[in-house]
Amino acid sequence: MAKLNMVQALNLAMAEEMARDRDVVILGEDVGLDGGVFRVTEGLLEKFGKERVIDTPLAESGIVGTAIGMAISGLKPVAEIQFSGFAFLMFHQLEGYASRFRSRTHGQFTVPLVVRMPYGGKVRALEHHSESREASFAHLPGLKVVIPSSPRNARALLLAAIRDPDTVVFMEPKRSYRAFREEVPEEEEVMEIGKAQVVEAGTDLTVISWGAMMRPTIAAVEQVKEKRGTSIELIDLLTMAPMDGATLVDSVRKTGRCVVVQEAPRSCSISSEIIARINDRELLYLEAPVKRVTGYDVVTPYFAREETYLPGPERIVRAIEETLDF
Amino acid sequence: MAKLNMVQALNLAMAEEMARDRDVVILGEDVGLDGGVFRVTEGLLEKFGKERVIDTPLAESGIVGTAIGMAISGLKPVAEIQFSGFAFLMFHQLEGYASRFRSRTHGQFTVPLVVRMPYGGKVRALEHHSESREASFAHLPGLKVVIPSSPRNARALLLAAIRDPDTVVFMEPKRSYRAFREEVPEEEEVMEIGKAQVVEAGTDLTVISWGAMMRPTIAAVEQVKEKRGTSIELIDLLTMAPMDGATLVDSVRKTGRCVVVQEAPRSCSISSEIIARINDRELLYLEAPVKRVTGYDVVTPYFAREETYLPGPERIVRAIEETLDF
Amino acid sequence: MPLEEIATFSVSRLQVLDEQGKVDSALEPELTDEQLMSLYRHMVMAREADQRMLKLQRQGRIGTFGPCTGQEASICGTAMAMGEKDWLVGAFREAGARMMRGEPFLRQLLYYNGFEEGNYFAGNERVTPVAVIVAAQLLHAVGIGYSIKYRGEKDTAVVSFVGDGGTSEGDFHEALNFASVWQVPVVFIVQNNQWAISHPRSKQTHSKTLAQKAIAYDMPGIQVDGNDVLAVYRAVKEGLDRAYSGGGPSLIETDTYRLMMHTTADDATKYRNEEEVEAAWKREPLIRFKAYLENKGLLDEEKQAALAADVKAEIDAVVKELDEWQLQNIDQSFEHVFGDKHPEIALQQAEFLDELSREEDANG
Amino acid sequence: MPLEEIATFSVSRLQVLDEQGKVDSALEPELTDEQLMSLYRHMVMAREADQRMLKLQRQGRIGTFGPCTGQEASICGTAMAMGEKDWLVGAFREAGARMMRGEPFLRQLLYYNGFEEGNYFAGNERVTPVAVIVAAQLLHAVGIGYSIKYRGEKDTAVVSFVGDGGTSEGDFHEALNFASVWQVPVVFIVQNNQWAISHPRSKQTHSKTLAQKAIAYDMPGIQVDGNDVLAVYRAVKEGLDRAYSGGGPSLIETDTYRLMMHTTADDATKYRNEEEVEAAWKREPLIRFKAYLENKGLLDEEKQAALAADVKAEIDAVVKELDEWQLQNIDQSFEHVFGDKHPEIALQQAEFLDELSREEDANG
Ligand SMILES: Cc1ncc(C[n+]2csc(CCOP(=O)(O)OP(=O)(O)O)c2C)c(N)n1
Ligand SMILES: Cc1ncc(C[n+]2csc(CCOP(=O)(O)OP(=O)(O)O)c2C)c(N)n1
Numbered sequence A, B: 001m002a003k004l005n006m007v008q009a010l011n012l013a014m015a016e017e018m019a020r021d022r023d024v025v026i027l028g029e030d031v032g033l034d035g036g037v038f039r040v041t042e043g044l045l046e047k048f049g050k051e052r053v054i055d056t057p058l059a060e061s062g063i064v065g066t067a068i069g070m071a072i073s074g075l076k077p078v079a080e081i082q083f084s085g086f087a088f089l090m091f092h093q094l095e096g097y098a099s100r101f102r103s104r105t106h107g108q109f110t111v112p113l114v115v116r117m118p119y120g121g122k123v124r125a126l127e128h129h130s131e132s133r134e135a136s137f138a139h140l141p142g143l144k145v146v147i148p149s150s151p152r153n154a155r156a157l158l159l160a161a162i163r164d165p166d167t168v169v170f171m172e173p174k175r176s177y178r179a180f181r182e183e184v185p186e187e188e189e190v191m192e193i194g195k196a197q198v199v200e201a202g203t204d205l206t207v208i209s210w211g212a213m214m215r216p217t218i219a220a221v222e223q224v225k226e227k228r229g230t231s232i233e234l235i236d237l238l239t240m241a242p243m244d245g246a247t248l249v250d251s252v253r254k255t256g257r258c259v260v261v262q263e264a265p266r267s268c269s270i271s272s273e274i275i276a277r278i279n280d281r282e283l284l285y286l287e288a289p290v291k292r293v294t295g296y297d298v299v300t301p302y303f304a305r306e307e308t309y310l311p312g313p314e315r316i317v318r319a320i321e322e323t324l325d326f
Numbered sequence C, D: 001m002p003l004e005e006i007a008t009f010s011v012s013r014l015q016v017l018d019e020q021g022k023v024d025s026a027l028e029p030e031l032t033d034e035q036l037m038s039l040y041r042h043m044v045m046a047r048e049a050d051q052r053m054l055k056l057q058r059q060g061r062i063g064t065f066g067p068c069t070g071q072e073a074s075i076c077g078t079a080m081a082m083g084e085k086d087w088l089v090g091a092f093r094e095a096g097a098r099m100m101r102g103e104p105f106l107r108q109l110l111y112y113n114g115f116e117e118g119n120y121f122a123g124n125e126r127v128t129p130v131a132v133i134v135a136a137q138l139l140h141a142v143g144i145g146y147s148i149k150y151r152g153e154k155d156t157a158v159v160s161f162v163g164d165g166g167t168s169e170g171d172f173h174e175a176l177n178f179a180s181v182w183q184v185p186v187v188f189i190v191q192n193n194q195w196a197i198s199h200p201r202s203k204q205t206h207s208k209t210l211a212q213k214a215i216a217y218d219m220p221g222i223q224v225d226g227n228d229v230l231a232v233y234r235a236v237k238e239g240l241d242r243a244y245s246g247g248g249p250s251l252i253e254t255d256t257y258r259l260m261m262h263t264t265a266d267d268a269t270k271y272r273n274e275e276e277v278e279a280a281w282k283r284e285p286l287i288r289f290k291a292y293l294e295n296k297g298l299l300d301e302e303k304q305a306a307l308a309a310d311v312k313a314e315i316d317a318v319v320k321e322l323d324e325w326q327l328q329n330i331d332q333s334f335e336h337v338f339g340d341k342h343p344e345i346a347l348q349q350a351e352f353l354d355e356l357s358r359e360e361d362a363n364g
């Protein structure tokens, strides 16, 4: 066991899988010589050569479009989009092809592709480097959307994503890249995509979050537990799509109260869908409205105004308490 | 008063506004000589000349990107994307620029742009010609998203969209283009963007829909009223974003029951957001879960399998009855 | 060096058969009589299939499609040049080439009748389905080219089609750039049929030729008379040989004409005049190839009649198959969202089937 | 016609000042002594502002930014050629040009300190903010060009910047194509600084020059020595004159070098070697322009010292302003989502302000 940060854990997953499977190749801007602008692919060029770690020209549709071609012809590409803010330049390739090849050919052609991208705010970055747009991907049928929250699950989910028979949009909370370390088992560990994880069981209230919001959420949960002795069930969503409705609904059936914490703007988001699924299946068990702590429906502000825009532990604590006291 | 179909009504709105305001220009693929593949811009080239009705090269980012440039320099472009399925080739221009110029410059630069696009299924069309992706736009802060449902509101909303100070994504239910005619007043009529319309007041249950789904929804509502004498409040959403939460919530507060009918897939959709807003504000008034009648979270099937995929009156009737009987 | 010319470029145009079918023997490709006659039959089949589909569409027996009449030389000449292991990454107006690569005509009819079943057939691992989003498929071709190079597959390349309109899309540019940077074995065929729906070639781009767009990538590019099947064959063969031998990608502009409407939903009389179309019919590719075959003594009236009857019989048989086709597995959409079915998709599938059965109960 | 050359093209390179500052008098632009000295001061200001920002960034007083050191000729030479009414649609590495078009240095510091206030200033109707999404802004430039042409505005054009990396994006292609089809008054400046973060020019595209990409659109294109401010000025002036007189768009590749890191978040030693950078420092644009001015008797040690002191004082004053800057209107994001405030945005604004005040209560 080694204590790794998320950058190292992601790097480990790719190195492992590339060593195991020669069909796995990496492509993207600055992923080779530079090791990625966040160093996630560091050292892989040296280890696996430039045929397998491909520094591409600067063109996102080019990266994902060619990766789709690689995938339908037997490779397992792991494409990097340098920041999720630039994913929209290749959105038609995901919406029109990666998500559909299987369905439109009833399985004759498939696209085992991973599209990695750092997302999210609070790193004092320039415009388009701070957004949280997982819902844009999650709304598209035929795409899997995964967001890890810690080094260990990052490694285990990235392994799963590379082995997955379909396209996985793998969004990495850049704010958590180097924020903390965690024991990552030496032996291979693969988590199932499509499942949420009950991080901590509880009976009085369910808190659901994912990605970079897990850390302030955990802090908030700890505060409330300490202060009020409440028993809180904490769920890490991990897969945005297809969403693990059962785990969420089972929890809320038990607790009757729920808070969802997300970084993204509110409208038509993952939190909307969580509430809708609870409504669809277990509305009557609710003892209080599901409370949302989210980004607002405004253009993501530049970093001088970001701190107050993003949900922090205080807001989450208040939401939990309000929901308990409802 | 003249009885117009939706194509004629949209054409009228553009002709009126172009006559009134020389800053209004139209651009897109085949919008000029051909009058648009659905004839929505028919005759405008002849009337206003090729400087104002611009047949562009085949490139969606080109169309919307240049339209943004026109808009920040004082024109009021109305861009057409031939089918909404091709909107994803210019998604970054909307996400990155049209929706943000005002916010990032605190109003110094603005983008008074309309992006028209036919959307939706059941016209026996090829792949990428049948999707309903309004949520993809509605999730993006800074964009207005409007969907008319009838000739009259199509004309009144398109006028409003062209005069709007910001970018409006204007999605036209192509299945309704020539499906029926309606009296459209000769004098100018402008509807407010951002407001839902209570089409029919009622007390027992609220039904919310929009666009092409309004017609089967109306049929279903009529059936239930006839059969059971129920008093149903029918709401036409009209603006997807920013969503008129107040009108929806006020209605559900009154009726306690609600059915949402949409053509789009379910996850992270407009229906999710409607349910979430009801949850956020008026959960306790609900006497039954909000029932969703939607497309499924699968890749839109080709037209041989489309009929059963799309919500029709029978499914809507069942949903209403189930919700009444809950 | 003040103002110095640092690079020069040129674009050439290839013609092997002139409009009368006279061959330039120095450029005449080496094709056996059987090959020539087989190529001719494919072109006739493409033409006749198109015409039958137009009828079927008018009768409501299939949906909208885009005829390829006039482009048979560009389409079939390309396929004729392809080797066994090559990939075909087409757009939506190359029916003849698809059939030459093994796609049964029935599949095409199914596709245009709204069945996903029309997108695949036994043995189509190397023929990708119709691609509607203009130019996006070119990038898939480049990615496949990368796989071929990565694996060191011998005598294998990718042929990818796009239209004159498609050259305006950003993906066209990105595809050509990636292909040339990677030096992958891809031959790009730009079918310049002079129109993108109602938009004429002259307004699609300001350049005099489409072939010269290759210069932007220092990629070999050539314009060929796209109504001359031998010229198309020759140019594509050259491109493929270059690709097989590690010489990287090529661009071929086939200068041809879309003789029919854009698709059956289109009315071309709205935007182009009859004279232009009539003049184009005089240059259509079957005339001159037929003359060439007659000159060579391979074709006469009798043989022509036999071939026509044969093609008609083949088409008749397929249309019969189409009429017998039944919609099965109505819930296929749920079966193929992912390779592994997710419980929530299964829930929705159950819901879908339940709705269906309730509808059947209500209606029956 | 069998195989016939149907078009030929060439690309030229322009240099006016050689590396020693020797001028080619036939090409020397007509600039007054005042103009020359003003241009020189702007270049020095760009360099010094950059160096100061590096310090501020290292001290945590501003955030990440991309230095333009080495590109002053390309940037300031371009701005020098612009007319009063021209638009500037930049990318993110043209600080010097922005300042020459009226953008106060303070605004730039604010921008890089995470304030939207850095994106606008009084009188910037014709200077668009920093554009981060590579190449997307080129299309805005073309649309503005359309407005100018539509309105018949005289002596007005658009100058738009992009990098060598940016030429690979689809939007670059679409912008050049639209511009040439529409023949709008736009001058595209491709700053070829040899690197796109870690990706060298040679692997960005397979073409020998970036200027030749103009051939794809039959657009005038030229490569200039991008470290020679007089060559840049001359070429841009020519492009603008062509634009003013209805001659349509042009492409100018300025062949220069990024002497510093990509941004302050980047470590360039990871991917390029010191010798290359050292060699590039020998060709940097201030050296030769200074030599030219000295030869002309416009500059000597004393004047240089005075100018340096002057520039330093200007920068010091601005940095002081920056230190005094206060965050105001924390809820601006809610004020400018739309031109007309929607009730639901107002609700969220109220919620936001409520959260804030509760936080302040809790903390204070
Ligand atoms: C990205 C995209 N935009 C628009 C369309 C609608 N459309 C279908 S075919 C076509 C014209 C294509 O012209 P061209 O590339 O010349 O091919 P051709 O139809 O002539 O074979 C258009 C605009 C599309 N399918 N995809
Ligand atoms: C669409 C997009 N993709 C990726 C990035 C990340 N990025 C910022 S600058 C840059 C390199 C740009 O290179 P070049 O165009 O040569 O400009 P330079 O930085 O050299 O001035 C990259 C990849 C971006 N900003 N936008």
Ligand SMILES: [Mg+2]
Residues within 6 Å of the ligand: C163, C164, C165, C191, C192, C193, C194, C195, C196, C197
């Ligand atoms: Mg065409």
Ligand SMILES: [Mg+2]
Residues within 6 Å of the ligand: D163, D164, D165, D191, D192, D193, D194, D195, D196, D197
């Ligand atoms: Mg560069």
